[in-house]
Amino acid sequence: MSRGAAAPVERPRPAGGAWAPSNRFLARAALLTGAFTAVGALLGLLRDQLLAHTFGAGPDTDAFLVAWTVPEFASTLLIEDAMALVLVPAFSRALAARADAGAGGHDPVRDLVRTTLPRTAAVTAAVAALVAAAAPLLVPLLAPGLPEQRLAVDCTRLTATCVLSFALAGYFSAALRAHGRYLAPAAIYVAYNTGIITAVVLFGPAGGVRAAAAGVAAGGALMVLIQAPDLVRRLRRRSPGTAAERGAGGRGGGPAAARRTAADRGPTEPATAGGGAGDRGPAAGLRAGRGAAGGDVAVPAAGGRAAEGGDAPAPPAGSGGGGAGSAGLVTALVAPVVLFAVGRQSQVLVERFLAAPLPAGAISHLNYAQKVAQLPMVLSLMLCTVSFPVIARALAAGDREAARRRAERDLLLAGVVVLVGAATVAAAAPQIVGLLFQRGAFDAADTAATASVMRVYALGLLGHAMVSALGRCYFSESRPLWFPAAAMALGVAVNAALGALWADRWGTAGIALANAAGITLTAALLLAGTGRRRVPLSAPAVAGGLARLAAAAALATAAGRLCAPWAAHPLLGTALAAAAVLAVFVTAAHVLRAPLVPHLTRVALTAARRPLPRKHRHAPTHPAAPLDRDVPLRRHRQG
Numbered sequence: 001m002s003r004g005a006a007a008p009v010e011r012p013r014p015a016g017g018a019w020a021p022s023n024r025f026l027a028r029a030a031l032l033t034g035a036f037t038a039v040g041a042l043l044g045l046l047r048d049q050l051l052a053h054t055f056g057a058g059p060d061t062d063a064f065l066v067a068w069t070v071p072e073f074a075s076t077l078l079i080e081d082a083m084a085l086v087l088v089p090a091f092s093r094a095l096a097a098r099a100d101a102g103a104g105g106h107d108p109v110r111d112l113v114r115t116t117l118p119r120t121a122a123v124t125a126a127v128a129a130l131v132a133a134a135a136p137l138l139v140p141l142l143a144p145g146l147p148e149q150r151l152a153v154d155c156t157r158l159t160a161t162c163v164l165s166f167a168l169a170g171y172f173s174a175a176l177r178a179h180g181r182y183l184a185p186a187a188i189y190v191a192y193n194t195g196i197i198t199a200v201v202l203f204g205p206a207g208g209v210r211a212a213a214a215g216v217a218a219g220g221a222l223m224v225l226i227q228a229p230d231l232v233r234r235l236r237r238r239s240p241g242t243a244a245e246r247g248a249g250g251r252g253g254g255p256a257a258a259r260r261t262a263a264d265r266g267p268t269e270p271a272t273a274g275g276g277a278g279d280r281g282p283a284a285g286l287r288a289g290r291g292a293a294g295g296d297v298a299v300p301a302a303g304g305r306a307a308e309g310g311d312a313p314a315p316p317a318g319s320g321g322g323g324a325g326s327a328g329l330v331t332a333l334v335a336p337v338v339l340f341a342v343g344r345q346s347q348v349l350v351e352r353f354l355a356a357p358l359p360a361g362a363i364s365h366l367n368y369a370q371k372v373a374q375l376p377m378v379l380s381l382m383l384c385t386v387s388f389p390v391i392a393r394a395l396a397a398g399d400r401e402a403a404r405r406r407a408e409r410d411l412l413l414a415g416v417v418v419l420v421g422a423a424t425v426a427a428a429a430p431q432i433v434g435l436l437f438q439r440g441a442f443d444a445a446d447t448a449a450t451a452s453v454m455r456v457y458a459l460g461l462l463g464h465a466m467v468s469a470l471g472r473c474y475f476s477e478s479r480p481l482w483f484p485a486a487a488m489a490l491g492v493a494v495n496a497a498l499g500a501l502w503a504d505r506w507g508t509a510g511i512a513l514a515n516a517a518g519i520t521l522t523a524a525l526l527l528a529g530t531g532r533r534r535v536p537l538s539a540p541a542v543a544g545g546l547a548r549l550a551a552a553a554a555l556a557t558a559a560g561r562l563c564a565p566w567a568a569h570p571l572l573g574t575a576l577a578a579a580a581v582l583a584v585f586v587t588a589a590h591v592l593r594a595p596l597v598p599h600l601t602r603v604a605l606t607a608a609r610r611p612l613p614r615k616h617r618h619a620p621t622h623p624a625a626p627l628d629r630d631v632p633l634r635r636h637r638q639g
Helices: 023-055 059-067 069-080 082-101 108-133 135-142 149-159 162-178 188-207 209-236 323-355 362-373 375-396 400-427 429-437 444-475 483-506 508-528 539-566 570-592 597-609
Strands: none
Touching: 023 059, 023 188, 023 209, 023 362, 023 375, 023 429, 059 069, 059 135, 059 149, 059 209, 059 362, 069 082, 069 149, 069 162, 069 323, 082 108, 082 162, 108 135, 108 149, 108 162, 108 209, 135 149, 135 323, 149 209, 162 209, 188 209, 323 362, 323 444, 323 483, 323 508, 362 375, 362 400, 362 429, 362 444, 362 508, 375 400, 375 444, 400 429, 400 444, 400 539, 400 570, 429 444, 429 570, 444 483, 444 508, 444 539, 483 508, 508 539, 539 570, 570 597
């Protein structure tokens, strides 16, 4: 964006609390999210390369990866899902109440912190201590038959500190996002991986995998420290009338109060709508407390993806604001999301449980294969992260058709990205693993074993991406939904049953195949259940489009696998395979009339031919862009 650009035109806010962000607004959000996702992913790859180079794939790394289960679970519950779901709406409501209280009144934001932060720290510290003390009992449950039980116990005691540090990091992240501060929360995994890498480089050769476990603990502490200064500055500010600390459209706020700089608001911050019972903005459905003695501080109103700016629609009529009614509402709304998240993460537990009795290195091969294979899924979901809050606001405004068009397009776009990535992974798995990991203690046998598992994992990548994206569609509704958790539980059960059957027959490849089968079943159930549960999707349209895209990806995989061995160097082999996959996928998608691909091809060709714009040349800003605007796929026609 040019520095000489005029200030964006303030958009009229649609009735019902809906949010209509501009194309530029969504583009900035996608750029910020994408930049930090890319940096975090690169550091994660560097971390895994360093672990493979320093420790190889053997009983020691298996022990460390069992201990790593604790922070993996903690990050899902305390950073990515449950903590954000509860606290982002709570802080949004407190900020709106601060704006109403005036400079002389109490500060609801500080009241909220005083009420919730000490309790959060105390409870999670106790849980961390319990995990550390119970590590000798926990490790045999997670991985029976693990050769290095004692080493796994030592590493688990170190990683148990992440229960506390991740809880604080998740709390700080939710508070900052509610204040419209996104830089520090976006950088937490950069800090986390930096801590692990530093510990392994400095102490790995002498301390073994215990140094890596200590690095996990240090990385968790860095997550907290990187956010603490910004949060302290936010809490010290006591100027309720400033636009930076009250959401656009808040009570008493006109257009002037709604106008803020992009730096203060952040790229994906929703408008904070206060008001009466009819409000449907992010603050709707919350009952704010009045301090430490004032009872419950806030009750979230929906299972929406609050950490990403999802809406928090109103609770059922007649719900109370405190006491047992509030506790019951919290349970009814948060529990389905927590169980869904736990179900997703429990797939890792199933894999490590089944792989523990296999020959040494099996858990490590599964881990390295999964980390690389899931990169396309992470990139595909990055595209959905920015626009799914728009879906929640369209639903809150009653515009289900706009929500449906946006959701279907995002699901298909995620499918395009993940299928191209999965085809590349399957086609060039030996070259990718050799390029990333084959050095030091990680030998050619480890490369072959990891590559074979990675190819099987690629079969389930579309299912993983669709489960994540469809889960957001379900939880953007204004009522508790247990169906996603039930579908996830069934998928995990199938994964466990098939894994137990196939692990003896095919080893780690059988475990990976069971994972793909279980998650694909969950995705199919979620897609099939959208119509009966009023989720804004047309299941036949999405399923038909994904089927054609998958057929194109299968042809592309075959072409890429033929081309990958032509080059002796793994980098050239990977590049050849990727080029072949992309060319065949695009061609096959055109022939099969798969959705989005022809349009994306035209957009890419047009962008490649178009000269770079001058500094002050901008596309027009439309004051009332519809919620279902296709961003950034649809271009405005000039002239």
